Amino acid sequence: MEIKDLKFDEKGLIPAIVVDAVTKRVLTLAYMNEESLRITMEKELTCFWSRSRQELWLKGETSGNYQHVVSITADCDKDALVVMVEPDGPACHTGEVSCFHNPFFESKERHEFSYEALMELIAGRKTEKKEGSYTTYLFEKGRDKILKKVGEEATEVIIAGKADDKKETIYEISDLLYHLMVLMIDMGISQEEIFRELASRHVIDKKVKQEKMV
Numbered sequence: 001m002e003i004k005d006l007k008f009d010e011k012g013l014i015p016a017i018v019v020d021a022v023t024k025r026v027l028t029l030a031y032m033n034e035e036s037l038r039i040t041m042e043k044e045l046t047c048f049w050s051r052s053r054q055e056l057w058l059k060g061e062t063s064g065n066y067q068h069v070v071s072i073t074a075d076c077d078k079d080a081l082v083v084m085v086e087p088d089g090p091a092c093h094t095g096e097v098s099c100f101h102n103p104f105f106e107s108k109e110r111h112e113f114s115y116e117a118l119m120e121l122i123a124g125r126k127t128e129k130k131e132g133s134y135t136t137y138l139f140e141k142g143r144d145k146i147l148k149k150v151g152e153e154a155t156e157v158i159i160a161g162k163a164d165d166k167k168e169t170i171y172e173i174s175d176l177l178y179h180l181m182v183l184m185i186d187m188g189i190s191q192e193e194i195f196r197e198l199a200s201r202h203v204i205d206k207k208v209k210q211e212k213m214v
Contacts, residue, residue: 003034007079013049014081018091021070021084022195025116027091028099030059032081044069046083065089115181115191123185138182146186149179 008014013031020027030048032040036056039047043058046067050057060066067085074081092099106112125135138146153176160168184194 001074001078003037005078006037006074006081007077008033009079013051014079016046016048016081016083018046018067018083018085021086022199023192025098026100027067027085027087027097037081040069040083041072046085059091060088063089063093065091067091119181119185119191122181126185135182138179139186143186146179146183150176150183153179 006014012033014033014037016030016032018027018030019025030046031051032047033049036047036049039045039056039058046059046069048057048059049055066088067083068088070084070086072081072083090097092101094101122135125133126139129136129140138149153172156172157169157176160172184190
């Protein structure tokens with residue numbers, strides 16, 4: 001597909017949804033014209049058309065928060081783009097990671113689960129201790145207690161997996177992940193740091209496989 005195949009609107013613009021390639025979080029919605037899209041592909045840095053200033057805008061040029069492009073995908077109608085990026089910093093001018101940070105509506109019946117929300121909840125149990133909370137109890141007992149629980153839950157995963165008990169293994173893996181998240185909060189380790197480490201290993205794994213095949 002080429003730029004000429006895309007459908008720009010009457011103002012020569014096409015919406016670009018920018019997504020963190022590692023966390024998959026939507027960072028912002030901006031607009032590109034043909035020139036900014038070409039610059040984006042040439043520099044592998046997001047470049048947009050500012051509708052308010054009526055000029056090209058290379059994201060990060062003044063703030064340093066560049067967005068390194070991983071891929072660009074057009075939708076079925078070819079009139080919208082999804083741009084996967086590795087950001088150097090916050091996408092929003094307010095300093096928030098994502099421009100989408102203002103809760104507007106949430107169903108009373110259905111609740112969205114996210115690792116991020118769970119991490120925030122766990123972190124809250126450390127900073128604002130809640131009586132009767134198991135998570136608060138772990139933080140109060142300290143690092144050794146948390147590490148002991150990680151070890152215990154890892155052993156439970158091994159036992160369940162060895163028994164070929166899928167349901168029990170799922171249950172024990174969930175326990176292990178929870179305790180690992182408690183450890184992450186206790187050590188000040190973010191999700192992004194883990195995701196980026198995994199992403200870097202994915203690339204290494206590909207290289208190793210290729211070397212073995214030669």
